[in-house]
Amino acid sequence: IYISFKCISVYHILYIPRLKIMMFHDVCLASKAKNVRILPKTADNAIELETKSKVAKTCSSPQYEIMKDNLLLINHAKLMYQKSWNSGKEYMVSALFRYLDLDGNGFLQRDELQKITKQDKLDDMSDVCVMSDMIRFEDMDKDGRLGLNEFYAAFSKLYSLSVVTLEKALEINRISAKVGDNVEIRCDVSGNPPPPIVWKRYSADLTTLGDEDVRVFSDGSLYLTKIQLVHAGNYTCRALRNSEVTQTHVLTVHTLPEVKVTPRIQSRRPGEKTSMFCHVIGEPFPEVVWLKNEERLKLDMVHKYRVVGNGTELSIDNIDYADTGAYMCQASNTGGVTRDISSLIVQEILTPTAPKEERRFFAFHDWGVSVYEPTACRLYHQIQSTDIIPGTQEYVCGDKGVNCSWGQAINVANRYVYVSQPLKDRVLVISKIQMVVVDVSAPILLQHHYTL
Numbered sequence: 001i002y003i004s005f006k007c008i009s010v011y012h013i014l015y016i017p018r019l020k021i022m023m024f025h026d027v028c029l030a031s032k033a034k035n036v037r038i039l040p041k042t043a044d045n046a047i048e049l050e051t052k053s054k055v056a057k058t059c060s061s062p063q064y065e066i067m068k069d070n071l072l073l074i075n076h077a078k079l080m081y082q083k084s085w086n087s088g089k090e091y092m093v094s095a096l097f098r099y100l101d102l103d104g105n106g107f108l109q110r111d112e113l114q115k116i117t118k119q120d121k122l123d124d125m126s127d128v129c130v131m132s133d134m135i136r137f138e139d140m141d142k143d144g145r146l147g148l149n150e151f152y153a154a155f156s157k158l159y160s161l162s163v164v165t166l167e168k169a170l171e172i173n174r175i176s177a178k179v180g181d182n183v184e185i186r187c188d189v190s191g192n193p194p195p196p197i198v199w200k201r202y203s204a205d206l207t208t209l210g211d212e213d214v215r216v217f218s219d220g221s222l223y224l225t226k227i228q229l230v231h232a233g234n235y236t237c238r239a240l241r242n243s244e245v246t247q248t249h250v251l252t253v254h255t256l257p258e259v260k261v262t263p264r265i266q267s268r269r270p271g272e273k274t275s276m277f278c279h280v281i282g283e284p285f286p287e288v289v290w291l292k293n294e295e296r297l298k299l300d301m302v303h304k305y306r307v308v309g310n311g312t313e314l315s316i317d318n319i320d321y322a323d324t325g326a327y328m329c330q331a332s333n334t335g336g337v338t339r340d341i342s343s344l345i346v347q348e349i350l351t352p353t354a355p356k357e358e359r360r361f362f363a364f365h366d367w368g369v370s371v372y373e374p375t376a377c378r379l380y381h382q383i384q385s386t387d388i389i390p391g392t393q394e395y396v397c398g399d400k401g402v403n404c405s406w407g408q409a410i411n412v413a414n415r416y417v418y419v420s421q422p423l424k425d426r427v428l429v430i431s432k433i434q435m436v437v438v439d440v441s442a443p444i445l446l447q448h449h450y451t452l
Helices: 062-081 090-101 111-121 135-136 148-154
Strands: 012-016 021-027 172-176 182-184 199-200 215-216 222-224 231-239 242-254 258-262 264-266 274-281 285-291 304-310 314-318 325-333 336-346 361-365 368-373 378-384 411-412 416-421 426-431 436-441
Touching: 062 090, 062 135, 090 111, 111 135, 135 148, 172 182, 182 242, 258 325, 258 336, 264 274, 274 285, 274 325, 274 336, 361 378
Parallel strands: 172 242, 264 336
Antiparallel strands: 012 021, 182 222, 199 231, 215 222, 231 242, 258 274, 274 314, 285 325, 304 314, 325 336, 361 368, 368 378, 411 416, 416 426, 426 436
């Protein structure tokens, strides 16, 4: 009697003559009608599976999945008669790996899989695929062999999604670090067996970046070396074949504030007024306070002191001899505290100070902005292309390897430099006092021309 069929939609019956077992499995065999026939009854009621030549055919992904399912069923049949039998899927997969690892070195190689196929006569598991195809489909690190984690991943589709878990409270993990720190981030996505972990940032797989400062270890942890501001942002981790359960790590990078006060020293007559400027940078942006002779200034004396902006300028009106002293600009954030001093001398005969001390020359180039003191042609400050603009997650120009592209720049009120970035369709606003990008705006039409 000949009966042909294509597929049983929910269950299929797999009969392996050599093992004399009949089992049910919840994956439908993709067998073609012309490849299967039921023979007349023989002595042992065996069902013969015809084997076609595999040389001229290519193993496709659906056919490969069927072969894996059949391999696991065969292994299940062997294990169920052992005293140490454990019906857990983790036990089945790990036991199968140990069985296939003929030399016991913890890796499956092509020759081992070919030897097992011949030894156990496993050619009938698929019309097209062979055991060594596992390396072609599952070798994630492309080393020509399969490790235990790769082998688990090969059978991970057999594990319910509920096996991969993450506590609700751990879905978002916030981390703080200082520039220069080394940070290890562990993924809290777990499973049974432990799934291989994938780390991503801005949709890029971190294992493929080739960045020596960003490494993913075999245990699924992420290691960042010598952290810089560019490393700040979100990092996500999940199981290799389960994108439903994802953990987000938000890394905030702090820097020790940098403070520069100008002028260093100045001389004024009684009754005059003066100003001191405090250039401050840091992430997060520091809190700025002014002190005189180590004591905090009483800014409620509005007729005497006036602080402009975020404390970056201190004005003193109606100067008298008691105002002589050391004025200290103190900047503090989570990274620490930094100070710088400007000295004021009140006297009838003024002490000469260096002319044009506040002049700055801004040079825009591929890797950022350089600020020079023009008289001595001394580099005063640099804004790197990879710096993060305070209050945003945007780069001044771009990530590593991205050159800056500048248009025109103008000096506005001798306090700000407006510079265009045509390729990004925006204008950066740089404070001449703080020497840092303080704003980003859309292109604007300026009516007046200023020179740097």
